Amino acid sequence: MKYRLLAGGSVLVMAAALSACSSPSDSASGDGRTTVDVWLMRDSVSDTFQKEFTADFEKRHPKIDVKIQIQEWDGIGQKITAALASNDAPDVIEAGNTQVAQFAESGGLLDLSDRKDELNGADWLSGLAEPGAYEGKQYGIPYYAANRVVIYRTDLFEKAGIDAKEIKTRDQWVDATTRLNQGGTQGIYLPGQMWYALAGFIWDEGGDLATESGGKWSGALDTPEALRGMAFYEQLQALGKGPKDSDEDDPPQAEVMAQGKVAQVISTPGGANVIVEKNPELKGKLAFFPIPGKTADTPGSVFTGGSDLVVPAAAAHPDEAVTFIKELTGDTWQKKLAVAMSYVPNRTSLASAVAGDPGAAAMAVGAAEGHATPNTPGWAAVEAENPIKDYMTAVLTGGDPAKEAAKASQDITRAMNAGS
Amino acid sequence: MPVAVEPTSAPRTPRQRPAPHPAARRKPAGRAHGLWPYALIAPAIGGMLYLLVYPLVRAVLISFQDFRLRQLISGNAEFVGLRNYRTLLADPRFWEVVRRTFLFMAVNVVLIMVIATLVALMVERLRRVGRTVVLCSLVLAWAMPVVAATTVFQWLFHSEFGIANWALTSIGLDSFERYPWFANGTAAFAILVTLIVWQSVPFAAITLYSALTTVPLELYESARLDGAGAGRIFRSVTFPMLRPIFLLVFSLEVIWTFKAFVQIWVMTRGGPGDATTILPVYAVQTALSSQRYDLGSAASMITVILMSGVLVLYFRQMFRQEDETR
Numbered sequence: 001m002k003y004r005l006l007a008g009g010s011v012l013v014m015a016a017a018l019s020a021c022s023s024p025s026d027s028a029s030g031d032g033r034t035t036v037d038v039w040l041m042r043d044s045v046s047d048t049f050q051k052e053f054t055a056d057f058e059k060r061h062p063k064i065d066v067k068i069q070i071q072e073w074d075g076i077g078q079k080i081t082a083a084l085a086s087n088d089a090p091d092v093i094e095a096g097n098t099q100v101a102q103f104a105e106s107g108g109l110l111d112l113s114d115r116k117d118e119l120n121g122a123d124w125l126s127g128l129a130e131p132g133a134y135e136g137k138q139y140g141i142p143y144y145a146a147n148r149v150v151i152y153r154t155d156l157f158e159k160a161g162i163d164a165k166e167i168k169t170r171d172q173w174v175d176a177t178t179r180l181n182q183g184g185t186q187g188i189y190l191p192g193q194m195w196y197a198l199a200g201f202i203w204d205e206g207g208d209l210a211t212e213s214g215g216k217w218s219g220a221l222d223t224p225e226a227l228r229g230m231a232f233y234e235q236l237q238a239l240g241k242g243p244k245d246s247d248e249d250d251p252p253q254a255e256v257m258a259q260g261k262v263a264q265v266i267s268t269p270g271g272a273n274v275i276v277e278k279n280p281e282l283k284g285k286l287a288f289f290p291i292p293g294k295t296a297d298t299p300g301s302v303f304t305g306g307s308d309l310v311v312p313a314a315a316a317h318p319d320e321a322v323t324f325i326k327e328l329t330g331d332t333w334q335k336k337l338a339v340a341m342s343y344v345p346n347r348t349s350l351a352s353a354v355a356g357d358p359g360a361a362a363m364a365v366g367a368a369e370g371h372a373t374p375n376t377p378g379w380a381a382v383e384a385e386n387p388i389k390d391y392m393t394a395v396l397t398g399g400d401p402a403k404e405a406a407k408a409s410q411d412i413t414r415a416m417n418a419g420s
Numbered sequence: 421m422p423v424a425v426e427p428t429s430a431p432r433t434p435r436q437r438p439a440p441h442p443a444a445r446r447k448p449a450g451r452a453h454g455l456w457p458y459a460l461i462a463p464a465i466g467g468m469l470y471l472l473v474y475p476l477v478r479a480v481l482i483s484f485q486d487f488r489l490r491q492l493i494s495g496n497a498e499f500v501g502l503r504n505y506r507t508l509l510a511d512p513r514f515w516e517v518v519r520r521t522f523l524f525m526a527v528n529v530v531l532i533m534v535i536a537t538l539v540a541l542m543v544e545r546l547r548r549v550g551r552t553v554v555l556c557s558l559v560l561a562w563a564m565p566v567v568a569a570t571t572v573f574q575w576l577f578h579s580e581f582g583i584a585n586w587a588l589t590s591i592g593l594d595s596f597e598r599y600p601w602f603a604n605g606t607a608a609f610a611i612l613v614t615l616i617v618w619q620s621v622p623f624a625a626i627t628l629y630s631a632l633t634t635v636p637l638e639l640y641e642s643a644r645l646d647g648a649g650a651g652r653i654f655r656s657v658t659f660p661m662l663r664p665i666f667l668l669v670f671s672l673e674v675i676w677t678f679k680a681f682v683q684i685w686v687m688t689r690g691g692p693g694d695a696t697t698i699l700p701v702y703a704v705q706t707a708l709s710s711q712r713y714d715l716g717s718a719a720s721m722i723t724v725i726l727m728s729g730v731l732v733l734y735f736r737q738m739f740r741q742e743d744e745t746r
Contacts, residue, residue: 081489081493084493085492103489108489108493241598245603384710385710387693390692393600393603394692397603397604418710418712
């Protein structure tokens with residue numbers, strides 16, 4: 001998952017990379033203890049959760065020490081590549097669900113198919129389990145999922161006389177947002193390059209980002225369905241002052257909303273915590289609703305983001321790594337994680353853990369219409385280069401949608417097939 | 421009006437150097453001294469071989485192999501001869517990038533040379549205070565770390581908070597209200613050129629200025645007495661005198677603009693579309709985004725060959741001219 005709420009500066013990344021390089025993973029000391037080296041992503045766990053989990057884990061497994069390093073989403077693909085190619089890979093790595101296929105194809109990951117039962121593979125979320133598998137083998141173990149919802153300001157909605165529960169269709173949503181977009185208030189802050197949101201609108205129309213035929217993938221942004229999705233994005237984007245040439249990380253949209261002049265943003269529910277952290281005055285004034293669909297009976301389609309845990313083929317302690325994964329993805333800690341971070345647990349049977357959480361409830365509605373990016377190793381190259389972002393900016397700044405879409409589709413086709 | 425100063429009469433820089441000390445004066449190298457110098461220099465040479473030559477050789481090898489993510493992780497790359505080069509040379513996108521690289525280099529180098537020469541000539545004519553101020557500013561601009569300068573430029577042209585848009589809107593150009601500079605290929609290209617010229621002029625200007633101070637004043641005086649104007653003096657006295665320095669600065673700027681990677685990567689990553697993708701950016705994109713390390717290496721090799729080509733052409737031209745004037 002690459003929603004990178006707070007993708008930090010590249011300095012941090014480099015610092016993290018440096019420290020990662022300089023730390024030998026193997027530290028089997030004389031007393032028979034082994035250290036399991038783990039990379040988790042920024043915002044995957046909170047500090048408190050990490051401390052509690054580590055303490056509990058080490059108590060239950062006295063022979064294993066846990067060393068967790070938090071990595072930034074920005075540039076993580078290259079960092080994982082480097083780690084897999086080194087002799088000094090970590091034992092467990094958290095990877096975005098869309099990234100696993102590429103690494104699995106390269107032969108750098110351990111095949112965990114025979115541990116599936118042990119890890120409760122029977123009721124894994126398909127949005128995490130499917131991208132974690134490649135050619136019938138399971139490499140990525142589902143960790144957590146999240147999808148986007150609308151975070152809105154209850155006080156501003158009330159002032160404008162809008163009941164968020166009534167918003168069930170796109171038309172109602174646009175109508176409400178138009179009424180909110182007055183005076184100093186932005187109806188919605190939608191940066192021009194939030195391509196996961198665009199993907200949702202395209203799926204609503206029945207289109208897709210790329211399609212496969214005869215084993216060859218090609219970009220599909222220029223289909224009539226995809227163009228309609230973009231047209232809706234453009235309509236919505238105009239109801240606020242989101243910059244047309246950047247994504248939700250630049251500037252971080254949580255900070256923009258924290259300034260208090262934005263009525264809605266599209267974000268994972270965890271984003272609300274960040275907003276309140278930046279501006280405590282907004283505590284209690286934020287709520288959620290699922291992204292509306294075209295008609296009242298289907299919610300808007302969303303990208304099922306999330307993370308899988310993988311074990312590098314070069315890991316020094318694969319057994320301890322699996323033990324770690326088993327604990328972190330087990331009942332106890334999955335429930336705690338879901339509540340602490342507003343995530344969807346990795347298994348359907350645990351969904352009740354977050355039933356009481358309003359963000360998770362909104363997320364669950366959307367999850368029914370969850371989609372994934374094309375499940376092929378080539379997709380990672382598209383995300384790395386991201387012609388979709390350029391396309392969105394081009395259209396929003398007055399380019400001809402059909403022409404720009406054809407160009408972007410060509411770029412996607414090229415990027416997806418470049419590696420083969 | 422007869423002009424006395426002919427190109428042929430222009431004095432050349434002195435070619436004679438003080439003769440080296442005769443070897444006879446040195447003590448005959450004894451056995452004890454024989455290995456010492458080599459032992460002392462060995463770590464430096466070893467470090468250089470490891471950090472420069474080894475990666476270079478490795479890159480050459482990779483460019484002849486089938487080398488992707490799989491081979492990076494598991495090893496065992498196969499040699500495929502010239503296949504990577506054939507793939508690249510058959511790709512129209514690659515040629516587009518090559519064309520853009522040369523355009524980028526030409527625009528940058530011409531601007532840098534012209535502006536730097538003008539600045540150098542100006543500094544020479546300034547009085548002490550003015551000269552100090554200008555030189556200090558040049559050094560400061562030069563000392564600015566590349567990434568810092570690039571980030572500053574990025575913010576200058578930020579669509580929302582950029583001072584460029586603010587200034588343009590406040591003088592009444594309303595179409596620049598939140599104008600996204602980096603979404604427009606030509607604008608992004610122009611901003612990058614501005615940035616690189618801004619970063620490169622100080623070095624060129626200071627070098628040319630220090631060379632200018634070595635030209636004997638009498639030459640200017642006699643040229644002026646003979647009735648030469650400013651343009652003529654520059655063409656017939658200054659430029660021939662400084663030809664070696666111009667050559668040096670030119671070559672360095674060609675090299676530097678050809679490999680201007682950091683600025684582009686930080687600012688636009690080669691976008692929008694391919695508008696600012698020059699060869700080094702293309703090589704990195706190919707290698708790291710598409711995981712085609714083999715094609716990326718091949719592209720780098722071609723970059724080196726092309727860059728050497730430019731320099732060789734230019735040197736030949738210069739030497740030919742020198743021969744003619746002799």
